[in-house]
Amino acid sequence: xxxxxxxxxxxxxxxxxxxxxxxxxxxxxxxxxxxxxxxxxxxxxxxxxxxxxxxxxxxxxxxxxxxxxxxxxxxxxxxxxxxxxxxxxxxxxxxxxxxxxxxxxxxxxxxxxxxxxxxxxxxxxxxxxxxxxxxxxxxxxxxxxxxxxxxxxxxxx
Numbered sequence: 001x002x003x004x005x006x007x008x009x010x011x012x013x014x015x016x017x018x019x020x021x022x023x024x025x026x027x028x029x030x031x032x033x034x035x036x037x038x039x040x041x042x043x044x045x046x047x048x049x050x051x052x053x054x055x056x057x058x059x060x061x062x063x064x065x066x067x068x069x070x071x072x073x074x075x076x077x078x079x080x081x082x083x084x085x086x087x088x089x090x091x092x093x094x095x096x097x098x099x100x101x102x103x104x105x106x107x108x109x110x111x112x113x114x115x116x117x118x119x120x121x122x123x124x125x126x127x128x129x130x131x132x133x134x135x136x137x138x139x140x141x142x143x144x145x146x147x148x149x150x151x152x153x154x155x156x157x
Contacts, residue, residue, distance in 0.1 A: 004045050005046055007045055008042045008043070008044070008046030008047075009042065011039070011041045012038070012042035012043070012046065012060070013042075014038045014042075015035045015038030015041075015042055015060075016035070016039070017035070018034050018035030018038060019035035019039070019067070022035060023068055023071045024071060039060055043057055100147045100152060101147055103127075103144045103152060104144050104146060105143065106143070106144050107122070107141065107142065107143045107157065108121050108122035108123070108127075108142055108143075108144075108154075109121050109140065110129075110136055110137070110138050110139060110154075111138065113137055113138050114130070114131040114135065114136040114154075115134070116130055116133065117130050117131075118131075118138075120142060120152075122144070127152055129144075129151075129153070130152065130153055130154070131154055131155075132145060132153055132154065132155050133155075140156055141157045142156055143155055143157050
């Protein structure tokens, strides 16, 4: 065998391993990008003509699809240790935007300058709020206008 073919096969093996690592531990992408580069280099070094290159490319894609399917099936059966199992529910104290809807229309006084974010005292409770305009001075009387993406939006009265 030619040394280029042997090197190409080694690159293909390294590429499959690196892409497999990226499939198991997704993140920055360095193993995935390196794996793709190894696979492309392996195909180029191994193929003698364009037909062989296309055939090898199809084979590589099929092998990657099979690897991906096997990894998905494996993780469906066994949960990886780095996956967060906890849910954010209202019972331990997490709030949803619908939980804040009761505040709409209530009035309060700003505890800090809002530039446009700050604190506001509403019925004796201090909330983090956002002003609909850019700046509201401390001590200004305000009214909650709406709840937008878990943010309490206020307007000056």
